[in-house]
Amino acid sequence: MRSAIFSFCSDPATLETFQWMSCYLTTGKHMAFYVSFGTVLLLLAFAAPSALLFGFGGAMAARARFLPLNWLGRGYIAIVRGVPDIAFFLFFVIALDQGLEYLRHKVKCPDWDQPIRQGNDFIVCDIAKLPLGNSAQWIHETYGFALAVVTFAIVFGAFAANVLYGAMQAVPHAQIETAEAYGLTPRQTFWRILVPQMWTYALPGLSNLWMVLIKATPLLFLLGVEDIVYWAKELGGSKTANFTAYPHPDWRTQYFLALLVFYLAFTKVSEVVLNRITTRLSHGQATLAGEAQRKTT
Amino acid sequence: MKSLILTTAALALTAGMGLADTVRLGTEGAYPPYNFLNDNGEVDGFERELGDELCKRAELTCEWVTNDWDSIIPNLVSGNYDAIIAGMSITEEREEVVDFTQGYTPPSPSAYAALSADVDLTGGVIAAQTATIQANHVVDTGATLVEYPTPDETLAAVRAGEADAVIADKDYLEPEVEASDLIFVGDDVPLGGGIGMAFRESDDEMRAKFDAAITSMKEDGSLNTLIEKWEVGGTW
Numbered sequence: 001m002r003s004a005i006f007s008f009c010s011d012p013a014t015l016e017t018f019q020w021m022s023c024y025l026t027t028g029k030h031m032a033f034y035v036s037f038g039t040v041l042l043l044l045a046f047a048a049p050s051a052l053l054f055g056f057g058g059a060m061a062a063r064a065r066f067l068p069l070n071w072l073g074r075g076y077i078a079i080v081r082g083v084p085d086i087a088f089f090l091f092f093v094i095a096l097d098q099g100l101e102y103l104r105h106k107v108k109c110p111d112w113d114q115p116i117r118q119g120n121d122f123i124v125c126d127i128a129k130l131p132l133g134n135s136a137q138w139i140h141e142t143y144g145f146a147l148a149v150v151t152f153a154i155v156f157g158a159f160a161a162n163v164l165y166g167a168m169q170a171v172p173h174a175q176i177e178t179a180e181a182y183g184l185t186p187r188q189t190f191w192r193i194l195v196p197q198m199w200t201y202a203l204p205g206l207s208n209l210w211m212v213l214i215k216a217t218p219l220l221f222l223l224g225v226e227d228i229v230y231w232a233k234e235l236g237g238s239k240t241a242n243f244t245a246y247p248h249p250d251w252r253t254q255y256f257l258a259l260l261v262f263y264l265a266f267t268k269v270s271e272v273v274l275n276r277i278t279t280r281l282s283h284g285q286a287t288l289a290g291e292a293q294r295k296t297t
Numbered sequence: 298m299k300s301l302i303l304t305t306a307a308l309a310l311t312a313g314m315g316l317a318d319t320v321r322l323g324t325e326g327a328y329p330p331y332n333f334l335n336d337n338g339e340v341d342g343f344e345r346e347l348g349d350e351l352c353k354r355a356e357l358t359c360e361w362v363t364n365d366w367d368s369i370i371p372n373l374v375s376g377n378y379d380a381i382i383a384g385m386s387i388t389e390e391r392e393e394v395v396d397f398t399q400g401y402t403p404p405s406p407s408a409y410a411a412l413s414a415d416v417d418l419t420g421g422v423i424a425a426q427t428a429t430i431q432a433n434h435v436v437d438t439g440a441t442l443v444e445y446p447t448p449d450e451t452l453a454a455v456r457a458g459e460a461d462a463v464i465a466d467k468d469y470l471e472p473e474v475e476a477s478d479l480i481f482v483g484d485d486v487p488l489g490g491g492i493g494m495a496f497r498e499s500d501d502e503m504r505a506k507f508d509a510a511i512t513s514m515k516e517d518g519s520l521n522t523l524i525e526k527w528e529v530g531g532t533w
Binding site: 098140243246247 | 334335360376476
């Protein structure tokens with residue numbers, strides 16, 4: 001009640017429904033719920049471009065003539081796509097975290113004489129911890145969030161790599177031959193002819209990935225980041241009068257309905273934006289959509 | 298560049314000195330009256346007050362972290378926080394992975410709650426939280442166990458008819474039974490060896506500090522005062 005926004009919130013038990021609701025929906029706990037919507041949007045804002053970057057790198061590697069690079073690209077696509085997301089999120093994040101701590105440990109504490117693995121425990125010296133044990137809570141949370149972004153980027157990057165690889169193969173061969181005939185180097189051909197034309201083939205696949213990514217954010221809680229689904233569950237659970245000023249029965253259905261509306265609205269907006277991008281990318285392309293545009297104008 | 302390295306080194310050193318004093322306490326935040334999130338979204342409850350007092354006595358700065366019950370022990374072992382204080386009963390199974398302090402509550406009874414008095418506790422469907430002593434007990438009685446990740450969902454399962462009854466710590470069920478149409482059924486079941494704080498097996502020094510703080514709270518009666526205030530079962 002300390003941070004109540006409305007002055008009448010000091011004794012919620014006496015309030016009418018409307019006032020009670022306005023107090024209830026502005027508790028600190030609900031503020032955290034609203035903030036978590038921002039967390040999810042922020043995650044998408046970071047994860048989507050990084051995944052695209054991973055995808056682009058993966059697709060380029062998979063097309064490379066240099067064999068080890070080629071294997072790396074293909075291996076990345078095959079392995080990450082094959083492992084279930086949940087397993088990847090649990091295993092990879094702990095492995096990444098412990099790997100970083102291990103490296104820091106080797107650099108910062110060369111005189112350490114105890115084993116790092118003691119039975120079940122993973123022990124590195126205090127100053128090698130990531131983040132440091134005495135860091136503020138927000139640093140721990142930011143670190144967890146960064147791990148989440150990296151993990152999402154790697155997982156969705158593998159799918160994006162396959163989409164982009166297919167799109168690069170789909171660009172008509174005549175375009176490449178013409179570029180070569182004009183004397184463009186392979187590098188120039190790739191960046192000036194292939195890449196600008198492949199997006200129109202990649203977009204349907206990429207937009208699918210984006211839609212799946214939007215709905216994959218509840219995986220965040222596996223990494224300790226409190227997302228909207230966590231809060232909906234926590235807030236919606238029944239509360240008795242002993243421990244809250246706002247007792248209520250099981251309201252999870254209502255909270256999840258609110259999430260449903262959020263997700264539907266968000267995917268709808270995405271759809272509109274993606275449709276616009278599709279139209280723009282089809283412009284002047286030697287595809288059916290491009291041809292249709294040419295005829296109408 | 299050189300000065301940059303020096304500053305980093307200096308930072309690392311000062312950080313190293315401050316380290317021993319901060320302890321991260323992991324809890325679930327969904328098990329009133331032991332631990333729950335209050336209306337402001339902060340950790341509250343019996344264990345919040347107890348933990349803060351223990352840290353004061355041990356002269357440590359403590360910070361609260363919430364974590365899913367399912368992964369609460371793995372995250373302790375891999376070093377995401379330094380202690381678990383989450384209504385965790387001391388059992389032999391858990392002792393194999395982590396080390397407990399002495400109990401800060403005496404062994405407390407578990408109880409069954411249901412919507413009607415005539416449910417079959419040994420042949421029916423019983424709800425319990427995953428990885429709890431109560432879940433193990435249900436398996437031993439021969440009843441069908443359905444597990445849920447949070448305590449709240451076990452209650453919801455009974456209300457929705459998915460399970461005939463729920464078994465949990467009696468202290469957790471009491472306020473719920475008072476406030477709703479659930480009733481206690483059958484006899485109380487004594488389970489577990491009291492509730493203690495859990496530490497990594499390699500952290501004996503820190504565990505000893507908290508153990509000493511618990512002893513001092515038992516001796517001056519302040520632990521009993523807390524237990525009575527939050528109604529978490531019997532006193533010492």
